[in-house]
Amino acid sequence: xxxxxxxxxxxxxxxLLGGGDAGGVGTRRDKTRGVGARxxxxxxxxxxxxxxxxxxxxxxxxxxxxxxxxxPGLGASPGGDASTLxxxxxxxxxxxxxxxxxxxxxxxxxxTPSCLKTRTALARTTNHDGDVVVIPELxxxxxxxxxAASESIRSAxxxxxxxxxxxxxxxxxxxxxxxxxxxxxxxxxxxxLANYTFFTFVRDPITRFRSSYAQAICxxxxxxxxxxxxxxxxxxxxxxxxAFLQGRLMHFYRDVALGETLADExxxxxxxVDEHFESQILRxxxxxxxxxxxxxxxxxxxxxxxxxxxxxxxxxGVKEGDKRRAPPGLKEHACDIPTRGEVVAKQxxxxxxxxxxxxxxxxxxxxxxxxxxxxxKV
Numbered sequence: 001x002x003x004x005x006x007x008x009x010x011x012x013x014x015x016l017l018g019g020g021d022a023g024g025v026g027t028r029r030d031k032t033r034g035v036g037a038r039x040x041x042x043x044x045x046x047x048x049x050x051x052x053x054x055x056x057x058x059x060x061x062x063x064x065x066x067x068x069x070x071x072p073g074l075g076a077s078p079g080g081d082a083s084t085l086x087x088x089x090x091x092x093x094x095x096x097x098x099x100x101x102x103x104x105x106x107x108x109x110x111x112t113p114s115c116l117k118t119r120t121a122l123a124r125t126t127n128h129d130g131d132v133v134v135i136p137e138l139x140x141x142x143x144x145x146x147x148a149a150s151e152s153i154r155s156a157x158x159x160x161x162x163x164x165x166x167x168x169x170x171x172x173x174x175x176x177x178x179x180x181x182x183x184x185x186x187x188x189x190x191x192x193l194a195n196y197t198f199f200t201f202v203r204d205p206i207t208r209f210r211s212s213y214a215q216a217i218c219x220x221x222x223x224x225x226x227x228x229x230x231x232x233x234x235x236x237x238x239x240x241x242x243a244f245l246q247g248r249l250m251h252f253y254r255d256v257a258l259g260e261t262l263a264d265e266x267x268x269x270x271x272x273v274d275e276h277f278e279s280q281i282l283r284x285x286x287x288x289x290x291x292x293x294x295x296x297x298x299x300x301x302x303x304x305x306x307x308x309x310x311x312x313x314x315x316x317g318v319k320e321g322d323k324r325r326a327p328p329g330l331k332e333h334a335c336d337i338p339t340r341g342e343v344v345a346k347q348x349x350x351x352x353x354x355x356x357x358x359x360x361x362x363x364x365x366x367x368x369x370x371x372x373x374x375x376x377k378v
Contacts, residue, residue: 102372106202106299115281115370122285123293126268129184130286130294135163138316140197141188143294145283146276147211148203149302149330156328185286185294193288199298199312201305202280202371205364206352209277213238214344216274218335223273225340235343242359245277249363281366299371305330354378 109115122128131144135157142157144150144165157163165182203211216222217235224236224244236244252271272278285293298315300308309327318325335341352360357376361368368375 101204101301101303102374104372106301106372107296109372110284110296110299110370112370115366118281118366118370119285119293122282123287124291126282126285126287127291128268128282128286129186130283131165131182132185132188132286132294133157133163133165134183134188134192134196135161137161137163138197138318139195140199140316141192141294143185143198143200143284143286143296145200145202145280146278147208147215148201148280149305149328150201151333152328152331153201155331160324186289188288188294193295197297197316198295199300199315200284200296201300201302201308202367203302204373205280205367205371206357206360206376208280209360209364210238210348210352212274212276213241214335214348215333216276217241217344218333218337218341219274220336222340235340237343238347239355239359241273241277242356242363245273245363246359248273279364279367281370302330352376 133142133144133154135142138161142153142163144154154165217225224241225234248271252267272282284296288294298312300312306327310325313322313325335344357378361375367373
């Protein structure tokens with residue numbers, strides 16, 4: 001059965017943007033040399049949609065041993081070295097969102113050399129400014145991933161630890177309201193980068209994409225809906241969104257690889273259409289003031305949120321019996337426009353088909369690979 005891994009990689013991240021060892025800068029000639037083949041591979045990935053019946057687009061056993069160097073793991077101090085990989089087996093139970101989860105800490109797959117190279121390339125080339133919440137009480141930083149319980153986590157951090165992403169760390173202020181915009185990775189000080197624990201929570205790319213679709217389309221300022229109103233509007237379907245994203249991202253990363261200038265936040269957001277569609281690895285590759293990707297010391301899963309939140313509290317020194325240890329409750333957004341919500345509800349009620357599975361495996365190749373989730377079988 002054909003494997004999607006190599007073709008899908010050309011759509012986003014490492015294949016187009018990686019070049020040499022992590023931290024190295026490829027020349028324009030290096031980037032250009034293989035770009036024709038990479039774009040052809042992306043087109044081939046689209047062609048596989050028609051041939052995917054019976055194909056297995058899942059990677060191999062992500063729980064297998066990795067022959068890699070040692071990386072910081074659970075219990076390692078920020079910026080310090082760990083003697084072994086964080087190979088803790090994570091207990092899990094079936095959830096409403098799908099099958100069993102991998103029995104591997106996502107920090108293991110996240111810290112493999114290929115994923116580190118991907119993040120370095122994304123931070124350097126896209127110049128993405130990731131959203132963060134700095135938590136002085138815990139000497140920690142939450143790296144926000146939209147549609148991965150982010151609103152629930154931010155609410156818990158504000159309520160229990162008095163931390164918000166609109167605290168003033170010198171970031172740009174709203175010209176009318178006067179309040180600071182979201183705090184982002186480029187405003188983090190060297191002290192925070194060196195001495196704070198950085199954590200995040202991730203989600204299965206298939207179910208996250210469905211949730212991203214619902215919020216992006218249900219927003220009043222829906223980018224792809226022709227008319228912003230109650231009745232006269234166009235509501236894109238899931239197949240239309242996946243096809244549009246694949247074409248838009250293929251052209252964006254091709255242009256970045258061929259050009260001599262770095263992307264900016266506006267062009268990056270335009271390529272992903274809506275921030276809720278952005279890949280998790282992109283969100284975790286926010287560039288610091290030094291142009292390097294933000295460090296990550298702890299990764300939990302939304303599918304095991306309660307259990308992993310407890311692990312996080314242990315890691316941050318919040319002791320048993322402290323009421324602040326209570327896990328955040330999950331929140332669902334209501335649809336801003338009911339008539340659009342009817343279309344979204346019908347789309348989400350339909351199980352993912354072959355086209356959607358292959359498209360999501362392509363669009364979020366790095367998320368599956370670097371966060372330890374299994375690609376879907378079709």
